[in-house]
Amino acid sequence: MSQAETQQVQTLLGHFDDARSNLIAILQEVQSTYFYLPQPVLRRVAEKLNVPVTEIYHVATFYNCFSLEPVGKHLVQVCLGTACHVRGGPRVLDRILRDLKLGAPGTTSDSNFTVRTVRCIGCCGLAPVVTVGNKVHHHLTQAKATLMLKKYGSNGKPTESPAGEAEDA
């Protein structure tokens, strides 16, 4: 880490005292600052809390919120909760993966999108649901999903909106 980066990390960690119970809150702060958990920062956290690196690593890889890899510009989270599943969520996910040319949830080669699945964000009345960043897109269909991605700059096969499906999500 550079001098500036070290300073930035120091300031971030300075907001927390050294109690072990702060670990998850600290990692959340790091995640929201850097959009992932960089290795040098995690090692710094291990020192600060006096916890072995192996344990920090386990916590960092255990919880869904944390990523050890940088995420793309747009984080697309497809809800696969039961209500969304029953209302067609998996097909929407397949469509999104196909449009972004991803075989499985992950990050596109241009780092524009990271696609993940989540298990229920609690908007079951609006199923199927996909969030892009903080925005919740609801009542999605495959066609709406394609249109939604294009708004964020997807290079998927351009689809003319079929008759009657003009409105966006």
Add this chain to the structure above:
Amino acid sequence: MPKLRINGIEVEVERGTTVLEAAKFLGLPIPTLCHDDGLTPYGACRLCLVEVKNGKTSKLLSSCTLQAQDGMEVLTHSARVEKTRQLLLEMYVATCPQSKRIQDLASRYGVRQCRLEPANENCIQCGLCVRMCEQQMMAGAIGFSGRGKNRRVSRPFDITSERCRQCGACLYICPVCEQRCHGASAETTLCNGCLNFATVCFQSYDDAMCFLDPCHACEVGGPFRQDVVVKLRPQSQASK
């Protein structure tokens, strides 16, 4: 000093004794995979399950983590325990068919079928290596990472930690890859090599596969066990 009953036998133990320790004291054999007396109990392999009375019903609890309590009623070989152990071992064999320890356990507890696809893995995540490295070798160079189906034993960031002294304790303590079983057949996934051996086994079978340890049938079964005779394999079949 809690007083409890195991298989109907009353025993009084020091506070803090586990049911596993109490059963061992009574000479009752309870199988384990993730347990080692020199390490903290883990409760992950679930082989040491015993049936504990709970009001009108009963529960299966891991004896290695269960502290003996006054008035506890424990069964180590009830039908429910045996059936659960068998199915558990069936799953273990499917996961690691090449582990001699697991094949031996399967033979001993009467596992006759393995209906699951063999996965041929080398780790059952018993955690012995992790605890060994941390508690006995004071290094903590390896640990678990991930969760659920993605959980595995790993080095942090997949880089060998500078805390690793290459001591080999993790290899030593591993119950799965320390000794390989070469008797697992492709069709059944099971070895069962020693299942039907009687006391005269070493005289009849020169190329007996499990010659490193006395087999359980010999230990426990005594003279010729008619009830567990399985179709014998032809002499010419070479071990892999």
Add this chain to the structure above:
Amino acid sequence: MPRLHSLQELNELREVCRNAVDPKKPCLTVCCGSGCTAAGGNDVAAALRKALEKRGLEDEITVKTTGCHGFCEKGPVMIVWPEGTFYNRVAPSDATAIVASSSNGRKPVEKLLFKDAITGERVITEDEVPFYKKQTRVLFANNGRIDPKNIEDYFRVGGYSGLAKVLREFTPEKVVDSVKRSGLRGRGGAGFPTGVKWEAMRRQEATPKFIICNADEGDPGAFMDRSLLEGNPHSVIEGMLIGAFALGASDGFVYVRAEYPLAVEHLGVAIKQAEEYGLLGENILGSGLTFRLKIVQGAGAFVCGEETALIASVEGRVGEPQPRPPYPVEKGLWGKPTVINNVKTWASVGHIINRGAEWYAGIGTEHSKGTMVFSLVGKINNTGLVEVPMGITIREMIEGIGGGIPGGKKFKAVQIGGPSGGCIPASLMDLPIDYEALTGAGSMMGSGGMVVMDEDTCMVDVARYFMEFLEEESCGKCFPCRVGTQRLREILARICAGKGTEEDLVLLEEMGGMIKDASLCGLGQTAPNPVLTTLRYFRDEYLTHVRDKKCPAKVCKELILYHIEETLCDGCHACVRVCASEAILGEKKKPHQIDTGKCIRCGACLEVCKPKAVLVT
């Protein structure tokens, strides 16, 4: 913000708050729970304020944003007070009409009134809406009436009077006794009698003692805890204060899952306000009670809803459950006595104190007292949150409140209790919903998620879906759960792909039974439930998959074929545009054809075909 030093001061402030608001003054409450926010609730509120300003009415008519009203299907929803006129599917563009109607003539805006899907009639007030009519709203009674970010609104509706009563008249033992007599059972899932848990805590001598509110709500399809925290966070705080008094706890934590930012925000505001008014902290209302409440956020792990995993998470460790015994009441957070209860359980405590244990015990069935909040979602007309007395039948929920299945489809099953629960089939529709009846049927109350499924849902696919969920969410520590969930999923995947056998069904049952018995924690012990219940009630569907290699519900991709009915196809070409594998051939205006060799059964064509010429067999 006057700090309250005594019960007297609280009562006085409550009077002031009540008198400050003229009940006859028009007020527009707009739902801004997560669901309606996603649907645009905040934009509606902003548009209303703007419209009022434009007409100079901003002092005569107030706009208030509230928490979740429950009727998410029809969001954004709002209510016009004092009449209680209920509007649904409100758009910002409706603001002018609404403002116009509230100020002169008071005639409701017709098109925004709820329209019964079957009778076609429009109703005016909330209690006339069938969705709400059959509910008994106790915990959610105030969700549509108060601004969750304003503690004085909570005072106005009687908030913290339960706490005051306890501090004035009760001993800790009396509180526990009250909770016990009410018959309240844990609303998180297992339904353990809360009073018994509290009694066990009182017997512990170690200190300090802790209480925790489990707001992890990981069950997909459940969002009532979220709505309660967003819409009425003080009701939970009050319950915890009463609990702290009864149990001798000086510190409490609310563990909220990371996926609920709005709930975290509203709860944070509520805690801060409670502290400012002296309702949290030291010497609360001069009673000598000290209680501090902190929010701890989860980081995305379903298993952290399990109490020992939750404790591990609060301690900053991985959420791996511990074998029980010992139970958290004995050895919980940092090894100290800890009581963990669900959001709805804590929220019930204040009501039990205020209205009495007998009142609470008078609702519900013999062994399941009180009301239960369900999230009714899936293939149902009226999705949303429903609060009903225990003992209501499934039929009344689905038909009476839910308004039946959309598209005239047939009801097939309802999944109750999330991934730990089971599917209840149509043949058991008259089953009363209570703890014992559900466990007897092989399911579980769980935290109250009810996902409705119709004839187009494949139950084998549902079982596979749940195992996929569980194999990822399992903490992975114990062998039967970690490997067992994977194995069950593999077998189900093979069955869905047409490669299953009847022996597989036996294997599923045997292994499922073993995983239930052998797993370390509740997640593993209930993981096989979806498989076992679907096998129990839908065995024929499984048999069709393994014997005939067919999927009756037409879901399992490898067992279905898409083709275009020539006589219905008008050649509009819409399907060709969305086809994922270029499998459709045809000239415009002429009937099209699907090349089944290339078709991947993604369903995009089915979605866009207006004449419904795409058929699935």
